[in-house]
Amino acid sequence: MANGGKRIVIAGAGSIGCYVGGCLAIAGREVILLARPRIETALRLGGLRISDLEGRDRLVEPDRLGITANPAAALPEADVILVTVKSGATREMAALIKAHARPDAVVISLQNGVDNADRLRAELGSRTVLAGMVPFNVVQSPDGTLPLRVHRASDGKVMIEDRRLAGLLDVPSLLDVEGLAVETHGDMKAVLWGKLLMNLNNALVALSGLPLASELADRRWRLILAGQIDEALLAMKATGIEPAWIAGLRPALLPKVLRLPDWLFKLLARRMLAIDPQARSSMWDDLQRGRPTEISELQGAVLGLAERTGTPAPLLKSVTALVRAAEAARLGSPGLAPEQVVPPAGSRSA
Numbered sequence: 603m604a605n606g607g608k609r610i611v612i613a614g615a616g617s618i619g620c621y622v623g624g625c626l627a628i629a630g631r632e633v634i635l636l637a638r639p640r641i642e643t644a645l646r647l648g649g650l651r652i653s654d655l656e657g658r659d660r661l662v663e664p665d666r667l668g669i670t671a672n673p674a675a676a677l678p679e680a681d682v683i684l685v686t687v688k689s690g691a692t693r694e695m696a697a698l699i700k701a702h703a704r705p706d707a708v709v710i711s712l713q714n715g716v717d718n719a720d721r722l723r724a725e726l727g728s729r730t731v732l733a734g735m736v737p738f739n740v741v742q743s744p745d746g747t748l749p750l751r752v753h754r755a756s757d758g759k760v761m762i763e764d765r766r767l768a769g770l771l772d773v774p775s776l777l778d779v780e781g782l783a784v785e786t787h788g789d790m791k792a793v794l795w796g797k798l799l800m801n802l803n804n805a806l807v808a809l810s811g812l813p814l815a816s817e818l819a820d821r822r823w824r825l826i827l828a829g830q831i832d833e834a835l836l837a838m839k840a841t842g843i844e845p846a847w848i849a850g851l852r853p854a855l856l857p858k859v860l861r862l863p864d865w866l867f868k869l870l871a872r873r874m875l876a877i878d879p880q881a882r883s884s885m886w887d888d889l890q891r892g893r894p895t896e897i898s899e900l901q902g903a904v905l906g907l908a909e910r911t912g913t914p915a916p917l918l919k920s921v922t923a924l925v926r927a928a929e930a931a932r933l934g935s936p937g938l939a940p941e942q943v944v945p946p947a948g949s950r951s952a
């Protein structure tokens with residue numbers, strides 16, 4: 603068994619959890635997927651298909667995976683717990699970990715948003731909780747597809763908080779496997795705020811219904827993203843938050859690059875546009891499935907800063923209101939045009 607027999611439990615096997623868990627299982631790690639019954643059944647019936655934009659395509663047979671919907675069966679087995687539920691389910695998952703996992707299990711948040719690791723810490727007291735960041739998009743096959751397929755549709759390295767751990771658990775060498783590049787980082791707060799800047803686009807993809815690559819190729823959408831990032835950078839500056847570089851760019855340069863004409867943007871932002879055409883955003887997935895989105899943890903996190911510091915955030919407010927309306931309507935993406943997202947000139951208020 604690879605890596606000293608450490609057992610990895612994926613706490614919330616959906617798009618990210620199945621992709622990460624599948625890569626780890628293919629690499630010989632012992633993985634248990636804690637899933638909802640819909641995904642549990644699909645995995646038991648057809649196994650898990652893992653593919654990526656570089657052309658890798660592998661089937662993990664059901665007998666190569668531990669699969670359960672029962673937290674009391676999965677969590678006591680864990681040496682490492684990768685939390686991959688949406689932010690709204692973090693507290694519930696933390697309570698399950700507290701009730702069922704060994705106190706020495708290392709818990710790692712692989713979620714968007716800036717405070718999921720803190721939410722876990724608040725529930726889990728003295729246990730070891732590390733923040734993580736997943737940079738790539740994963741597309742899950744439609745319900746009922748067998749085998750269930752998770753496709754990594756963009757690129758990037760997973761970052762995990764650099765912390766010397768008791769018991770000599772070497773997190774990167776346990777988790778850094780083919781298809782899943784993992785590195786440690788000394789300043790996860792900066793990394794998560796940097797990622798949040800890009801995640802301000804999740805809502806625009808969700809509202810437009812467009813694939814991420816087409817949405818980013820359209821300057822009208824990029825202008826809205828750039829406007830949101832300006833508001834976010836202002837609020838972050840006022841609170842002393844310094845986001846990390848994103849896609850090889852200093853955060854302050856990001857709005858400038860996004861505002862370039864389409865032809866120049868395509869030329870200069872090749873790294874940002876290395877996305878296959880299926881990718882959208884996890885917030886689009888939520889609208890399509892009629893589930894609550896992470897708008898409170900993304901735009902909402904910046905609005906919290908803006909309120910405290912009195913910096914203006916009209917675009918973030920109107921994007922948030924539109925996402926909330928789409929959530930409430932439960933009709934999937936409203937398929938808005940950029941002009942329906944930007945408030946008419948003159949009606950903006952801080």
Ligand SMILES: NC(=O)C1=CN([C@@H]2O[C@H](COP(=O)(O)OP(=O)(O)OC[C@H]3O[C@@H](n4cnc5c(N)ncnc54)[C@H](OP(=O)(O)O)[C@@H]3O)[C@@H](O)[C@H]2O)C=CC1
Nearest residue numbers: 614615616617618636637638686687713714738739740884
């Ligand atoms: N999808 C993506 O491309 C990316 C996502 N992320 C982030 O990663 C995190 C996970 O996202 P994603 O994988 O898309 O989310 P998913 O909704 O696809 O996966 C989470 C899964 O956890 C399940 N779940 C929730 N509670 C439990 C529980 N108590 N027991 C078992 N299963 C449970 C959910 O089921 P149910 O919904 O039925 O409750 C769902 O199937 C989010 O923070 C997201 O923002 C980051 C980068 C990219």
Ligand SMILES: CC(C)(CO)C(=O)C(=O)O
Nearest residue numbers: 737738739800882883884
């Ligand atoms: C990878 C990215 C930025 C966009 O797909 C994402 O984090 C998400 O979908 O939640």
